Amino acid sequence: MWELIRANKRNSILLMALMAVVLLLLGFVIGMAVVGPEGGLLGVGAAAMIWLVLALVSFSSGDQILLAASRAQPVTHDVHPQLFNVVEEMKIAAGLPVMPKVYIINDPAPNAFATGRSPQSASIAVTAGLLARLNRDELQGVVAHEMSHILHRDILYITLAGIMLGGIALLSQVFLRGTFYHSMGSRRRYSSGGRGGGQAQLVLFIIAIAAAILAPIMAQLLYFALSRRREYLADAGGARLTRYPEGLASALEKIAGDPAPQLATANEATAPMYIANPFKKRGRRTLSDLTSTHPPISERIRILRNMSQGASFKDYAQAYTATTRSKNIVPAAAMNDEPIAIRQGQVEAARPEKVQRQVHEIGDIMRRVNGFQFLTCDCGLKLKIPPDFRADAIRCPRCSRTLPLQAS
Amino acid sequence: MTGVIIALIIIFGILALVAIAVIGIYNSLVGSRNQVDNAWAQIDVQLKRRHDLIPNLVETAKGYMKHERETFEAITKARSAAMGAKTVSEAAKTEGQLADALSKFMLVVENYPELKANQNFLALQEELTSTENKIAFARQNYNDQVLFYNNRIQMFPSNVVAGMFAFTKRDFFQVESAAEREVPKVSFS
Numbered sequence: 140m141w142e143l144i145r146a147n148k149r150n151s152i153l154l155m156a157l158m159a160v161v162l163l164l165l166g167f168v169i170g171m172a173v174v175g176p177e178g179g180l181l182g183v184g185a186a187a188m189i190w191l192v193l194a195l196v197s198f199s200s201g202d203q204i205l206l207a208a209s210r211a212q213p214v215t216h217d218v219h220p221q222l223f224n225v226v227e228e229m230k231i232a233a234g235l236p237v238m239p240k241v242y243i244i245n246d247p248a249p250n251a252f253a254t255g256r257s258p259q260s261a262s263i264a265v266t267a268g269l270l271a272r273l274n275r276d277e278l279q280g281v282v283a284h285e286m287s288h289i290l291h292r293d294i295l296y297i298t299l300a301g302i303m304l305g306g307i308a309l310l311s312q313v314f315l316r317g318t319f320y321h322s323m324g325s326r327r328r329y330s331s332g333g334r335g336g337g338q339a340q341l342v343l344f345i346i347a348i349a350a351a352i353l354a355p356i357m358a359q360l361l362y363f364a365l366s367r368r369r370e371y372l373a374d375a376g377g378a379r380l381t382r383y384p385e386g387l388a389s390a391l392e393k394i395a396g397d398p399a400p401q402l403a404t405a406n407e408a409t410a411p412m413y414i415a416n417p418f419k420k421r422g423r424r425t426l427s428d429l430t431s432t433h434p435p436i437s438e439r440i441r442i443l444r445n446m447s448q449g450a451s452f453k454d455y456a457q458a459y460t461a462t463t464r465s466k467n468i469v470p471a472a473a474m475n476d477e478p479i480a481i482r483q484g485q486v487e488a489a490r491p492e493k494v495q496r497q498v499h500e501i502g503d504i505m506r507r508v509n510g511f512q513f514l515t516c517d518c519g520l521k522l523k524i525p526p527d528f529r530a531d532a533i534r535c536p537r538c539s540r541t542l543p544l545q546a547s
Numbered sequence: 548m549t550g551v552i553i554a555l556i557i558i559f560g561i562l563a564l565v566a567i568a569v570i571g572i573y574n575s576l577v578g579s580r581n582q583v584d585n586a587w588a589q590i591d592v593q594l595k596r597r598h599d600l601i602p603n604l605v606e607t608a609k610g611y612m613k614h615e616r617e618t619f620e621a622i623t624k625a626r627s628a629a630m631g632a633k634t635v636s637e638a639a640k641t642e643g644q645l646a647d648a649l650s651k652f653m654l655v656v657e658n659y660p661e662l663k664a665n666q667n668f669l670a671l672q673e674e675l676t677s678t679e680n681k682i683a684f685a686r687q688n689y690n691d692q693v694l695f696y697n698n699r700i701q702m703f704p705s706n707v708v709a710g711m712f713a714f715t716k717r718d719f720f721q722v723e724s725a726a727e728r729e730v731p732k733v734s735f736s
Binding site for chain 2: 220221224225227228229231232233234275380382515
């Protein structure tokens with residue numbers, strides 16, 4: 140476990156450094172192109188400033204930015220007791236010192252992510268669609284996967300990488316658009332100059348444009364290469380925490396087979412932090428092997444279901460090699476895990492399978508998140524009262540009984 | 548003369564290294580002992596929570612289950628026995644019995660559909676399920692910590708330091724009842 144955490148910390152530093160190199164090179168080329176040959180250093184300086192600001196911002200409040208970008212809303216125990224309880228169960232199983240903050244995202248697509256700087260200041264966010272579809276064991280599997288990301292220190296890495304990637308993409312976009320509009324208006328100046336300096340400047344411009352297009356792609360490849368392995372390890376950690384690999388496997392199955400449209404608030408930079416790739420149905424990822432942020436979900440399910448011996452890291456490693464026929468991904472230090480038995484699943488009432496019921500439930504979850512009061516009248520009618528309804532009581536529209544309201 | 552000084556320096560050097568090693572091992576042993584205590588405190592918190600939930604549960608169910616006096620008595624008795632437990636092994640035993648009584652109660656609940664539809668009862672049921680899970684996971688974490696700590700005070704060289712400062716082995720939280728052995732057991736639909 141400690142070996143794994145140390146390797147992840149090392150990777151985080153490596154990634155920050157490599158992203159910095161990409162950003163500085165980009166700055167150098169753009170500086171040369173815009174100002175001239177002496178502008179290279181100026182560009183590097185500007186890029187360094189951007190890097191510093193991004194690094195500071197992402198380290199101090201990267202989690203808040205990502206949560207806000209995903210439109211996640213913080214919730215308390217009363218809003219969704221089961222989710223809150225499951226997170227607390229996993230916090231205890233992981234031996235975490237403090238309870239992570241819990242968020243719900245208003246979206247029917249089932250997905251989840253964790254973010255934060257350290258296990259002391261972590262957050263877990265799940266979508267309303269996930270809560271409406273999964274049973275208790277499955278929800279526990281998903282939360283355990285996220286808790287493993289927290290425990291393995293993946294969250295800092297993903298937060299930093301997401302923000303840095305966003306910064307590089309932003310710089311390229313600003314330059315490319317600036318160039319485009321600029322050249323539209325003043326094309327004549329380049330052609331009429333006619334001197335050698337203009338020629339060299341043009342070549343530099345072309346190089347800069349190429350760099351601006353390539354840099355975000357390179358940064359993304361870097362990010363993806365390192366994030367796929369972490370998904371497998373978080374699956375392994377999740378199975379170990381719950382002692383029940385089937386919970387996570389069946390949750391992944393439901394997520395993969397879900398008919399809901401893709402997550403609205405996810406983008407290129409935040410995609411790798413989700414438990415399953417939020418861009419599942421668009422066929423725009425043609426270089427799927429290089430650019431996919433997540434291992435194929437069917438493979439993850441098969442590995443988890445092949446864990447028949449136990450729930451330790453060693454069992455996951457065996458199932459991994461048996462399923463993918465490739466070499467082990469679990470670090471050696473985690474392999475001498477003591478044997479852990481798999482527990483029984485919990486029997487639970489069936490979830491509403493009908494899509495309509497699920498849509499209903501998603502609506503109810505979001506109403507709770509937004510502070511609606513739920514009342515059941517004696518005649519059986521359910522009333523949902525918005526938080527801005529200012530009255531002490533309400534009349535039941537069906538049987539005309541007067542129901543008292545709690546002061547909010 | 549210089550030979551004696553060099554020998555003295557070497558001896559002092561070795562003694563200093565040993566002292567540093569002993570201090571380091573001592574500190575990390577204290578660290579893992581604290582981890583064990585902390586993990587035990589976690590179990591304690593959850594067991595208390597279970598004890599606090601039971602009166603509410605019984606109160607809510609009583610109105611619906613008029614003819615189940617024995618079941619309620621069994622739970623109340625097991626609860627007070629568990630609350631009076633002093634040692635780790637005693638607590639493990641009485642808590643196991645309490646869990647048994649609770650799962651029997653939940654089986655009986657199956658016969659009362661009206662109770663199962665009560666919102667209040669459903670909320671309590673979720674809390675109880677979760678508390679049972681938390682107890683199981685806290686125990687899992689406690690046993691992991693005890694295993695780590697016991698290994699350290701038995702293995703060389705930390706066992707020497709442990710012997711010097713009287714670090715003693717800790718008990719695992721073994722589960723007495725067969726029903727409880729299957730981790731999170733209380734399952735009611």
